[in-house]
Amino acid sequence: MTRNFYTLFLFIFCCSFTALAYSNNKIENSKEDDFDVNEVIMHHIKDSHDFHILDWNGHPVSVPLPVILWTNEGLVAFMSSEFHHDDSGATVVKRKKQAFVKFHEEIYYAGNDKEGKYIQLDSSNHPINDKPLDLSITKLVFSMFLSIIIIFIIFILSAKSYARSKKGEPSGLGKFTEPIIIYIKDEVALPLIGEEKHEKYLPFLLTIFFFIWINNLMGMIPFFPFSANLSGNIAFTGVLAFITFVITTLVSNKHYWKHIFWMPGIPVPMKLFMAPIEFLGIFIKPLSLMIRLFANISAGHIIVLSLISLIFIFKSIWVAPASLLFSVFISLIEVLVVAIQAYIFTMLSALYIGSAMEEQEH
Amino acid sequence: MDLITPDVGLLFWTLVSFIVLYIILTKFAWGPILGAVKEREESIKQALDAADNAKKDMENLKADNEKILNEAKIERETMLKEAKEIKSKLISDAEEEAKIRAKKMVEAAKTAIQNEKNSAMNELKNTVVDLSIGIAEKLISEELADKDKQLKMIEDILEDSKLK
Amino acid sequence: MNLVLFLLQEVDYGPFAAIGAGLAAIGAGIAVGLVGGSTVESIARQPEMQGKLISTAIILIAFAEAVALFAIVLALII
Numbered sequence: 001m002t003r004n005f006y007t008l009f010l011f012i013f014c015c016s017f018t019a020l021a022y023s024n025n026k027i028e029n030s031k032e033d034d035f036d037v038n039e040v041i042m043h044h045i046k047d048s049h050d051f052h053i054l055d056w057n058g059h060p061v062s063v064p065l066p067v068i069l070w071t072n073e074g075l076v077a078f079m080s081s082e083f084h085h086d087d088s089g090a091t092v093v094k095r096k097k098q099a100f101v102k103f104h105e106e107i108y109y110a111g112n113d114k115e116g117k118y119i120q121l122d123s124s125n126h127p128i129n130d131k132p133l134d135l136s137i138t139k140l141v142f143s144m145f146l147s148i149i150i151i152f153i154i155f156i157l158s159a160k161s162y163a164r165s166k167k168g169e170p171s172g173l174g175k176f177t178e179p180i181i182i183y184i185k186d187e188v189a190l191p192l193i194g195e196e197k198h199e200k201y202l203p204f205l206l207t208i209f210f211f212i213w214i215n216n217l218m219g220m221i222p223f224f225p226f227s228a229n230l231s232g233n234i235a236f237t238g239v240l241a242f243i244t245f246v247i248t249t250l251v252s253n254k255h256y257w258k259h260i261f262w263m264p265g266i267p268v269p270m271k272l273f274m275a276p277i278e279f280l281g282i283f284i285k286p287l288s289l290m291i292r293l294f295a296n297i298s299a300g301h302i303i304v305l306s307l308i309s310l311i312f313i314f315k316s317i318w319v320a321p322a323s324l325l326f327s328v329f330i331s332l333i334e335v336l337v338v339a340i341q342a343y344i345f346t347m348l349s350a351l352y353i354g355s356a357m358e359e360q361e362h
Numbered sequence: 363m364d365l366i367t368p369d370v371g372l373l374f375w376t377l378v379s380f381i382v383l384y385i386i387l388t389k390f391a392w393g394p395i396l397g398a399v400k401e402r403e404e405s406i407k408q409a410l411d412a413a414d415n416a417k418k419d420m421e422n423l424k425a426d427n428e429k430i431l432n433e434a435k436i437e438r439e440t441m442l443k444e445a446k447e448i449k450s451k452l453i454s455d456a457e458e459e460a461k462i463r464a465k466k467m468v469e470a471a472k473t474a475i476q477n478e479k480n481s482a483m484n485e486l487k488n489t490v491v492d493l494s495i496g497i498a499e500k501l502i503s504e505e506l507a508d509k510d511k512q513l514k515m516i517e518d519i520l521e522d523s524k525l526k
Numbered sequence: 527m528n529l530v531l532f533l534l535q536e537v538d539y540g541p542f543a544a545i546g547a548g549l550a551a552i553g554a555g556i557a558v559g560l561v562g563g564s565t566v567e568s569i570a571r572q573p574e575m576q577g578k579l580i581s582t583a584i585i586l587i588a589f590a591e592a593v594a595l596f597a598i599v600l601a602l603i604i
Contacts, residue, residue, distance in 0.1 A: 047369060068371075134371040141375045148383050155391035162398040174395070181395060199400075203392040207384045235368035239376040288592070295595030296588075298365070340588045347585075365602055 012324050035312045041305045045229050045298055047138045048105050049080040053224050060085055063224075065142055069107060070133035071098055080136070103127055107134055140236070143228035147214045155210070184209060188347050193354040201353055204247065208240060209346040216297055216338035220331065232298035234290065241290035244349045245283075252356035289348055296341050300334040543601040550597030557590035 051063040064081035076095045083091050083102045092099045092110050099110035108129035122128050137145075154173065161174035189198040189205055215236075218226045230236055258264065260278040262271055307327040311319050565583040569576050 042365075045365070047372065134369070135374055136371055137375075138371065140372055141379075144376065144379050148379055151383065152386065152391075155387060155395075159391045159394040162394055178395070178399070182399060185396070185399070199396070202396065203388040204384065206392055207380075207387050211380065211383060233369075233372060234366050235372035236376050238368050239373055239380065243377075243380065288596075291596055291599060292592035294366075295599045296592065299595055299598060336584075337588070340584060344585060344588050344592075366599065 012321060012328070035309070035315075037306065037309045037313060040309060041302055044227075044305055045232055045301060046105065047140050047233065049083070049102065049107075049136060049138055050085070051139050051142060051224070051228075065137050065139065067107065067136040068134075069100070070135055071096070071109075072132075073098060076100075076132075098132075100132070101129075106131065107136075139228045140230045140233055143218060143226070143230050144215065144236070146225055147211070147218050147230070150218075151210055151214055181206060184346065188343075188350050192347070192350040193357065197357060201247070201350070205346050205350055208244075208349060209342050212240070212293065212345055213339060213342040216342065217335075219297065219301065220334060220338065229298065229301050232294060232301055234294050237290045237293045240293075240345070241286040244289065244352060245286040248286075248352045248356045249282075251353060253359075255358065256356045285348075285352060289345060293341055293345055296337060300330070300337060303330050304334065539604045543604040547598045547601035550594045550601075554590055554594030557593075558587050561586050561590065 049067055050065055053061050053063065055061065062085070064079045067078055067080050067082075069076045073096045076098070078093060078095060080102075082093045087102060087104060090101070092101055094100075100107050101110045102108075106127075108127055108131050110129075120128050155177065158172075158174035158177045161171045164171060184206060185198075185202055189202045192198075193201055212231060215230045219229045219231060221227060260282065261275050263274050263278065266274070304327050307323050307330065310323045311317070561583055565579055569579055
């Protein structure tokens, strides 16, 4: 009994380091001694041009990432450290006869120097400067590359472990990944896509599943290279949903389109009524895939961050155990939710692809 | 609103990274893994099929064996029956033949007896004739001593023989 | 008319967005409760199907939560 208590205390103590990882520059420049929860949370959820690690003695310590811009004069690249951690459009970087400023993590062309400001704001505090095409390696892109490298390592190693034994039995890492691969093959791809065509789309489904899962898991880890919220960004999930949409449209056969525009088996007025709904449904299905993943992951991150920010809001250390307990609990649920969301994305993709390829069975 | 406007840079890099990931993983990871899994499934299926076929063959063999056994049994019974019939037929044939032979023998014996009897009668007749001749001779010689008695006797004999 | 213009420009709709998100959470709670109740009942009816039933239940709960999260995303926009 005492040992269990000791273990629990040690666990919570170790988890309290996540609070250290989450605390950031709001402490150093809050002259009003105010902790803006919204700002902190949004900063963690959103993208940024440098990889912020922690604040040390009032100086933010971060890893600068390359900024790549496609401007009117061609491709411009520089490191984001040139902005010197400035987010309010005061520092100007000049390249190729053009000047850039960074305002709230977006890069704009520097405007004319009116009252010392390079950014013109409209009435609702949104900048109206022009923007170059921003293709930089931001925090999320860097984390995506990292996750790709991790996926390569895991899966190419497990594929190699099959070659070592003669009977086709894996060893080592392959033993761990094989049940998952077989589960997706037999429970997701085979029943939903059909017996004869599921092998063609199985690599795509496997790639999506593990890509989403590893990215989500990396977002959950709070320290340096891993803490980017990639799956909670709508561009990422949008691209995946878009690829699913493209594949669904490419493999669809006549029955699919017939069912959408002229659904058989119901009277004619109903057919006309159903056609626009089904047509919208073509687009809404991938859209819902995108929003589901984005909202789940973002919500998870926001909840964990809010619970930890409770400590800073109340400015008291005694809130810490309760807050940490809750956030540990929610993190455990998040681990489950992450796997489930990856599985649901994969399953729904397989379902859409399978229903687009379905031959007439009734 | 800022949260749900996608960022063009991220869109581009995500698309590029996903396509690169897909191509490389298909070639180096899913290809070997799925191929090995499929091979394993095929070999298992083949082994199961072979086992099924072997079982079926064995059942067929067993059925054939039983059929052969049954046929053999039926043949045996038929043969037994035939044998019994033949036996009884033989016996009856032999009986009949024996009867016929016996009859023949009896007849032959009868004939022989008849013949013997006949020959015996003939002999007897001859003996009697001889005897009677002898006696008659003697008598006659005694009687014929006298000539008149002879002539009377001859007339009696001729009258008797005419009557017969 | 003034009221409409006032509402369009001046009011911060943050609190109402939060109320909307809370209402969506009620819907999610009811859905999860229904799924959980049916799952427990069917496990009681046929305990040997337990694994498959629980996996199916978790997937359906994720779908229900996704709908609630649509509403939260809208609330976040506002």
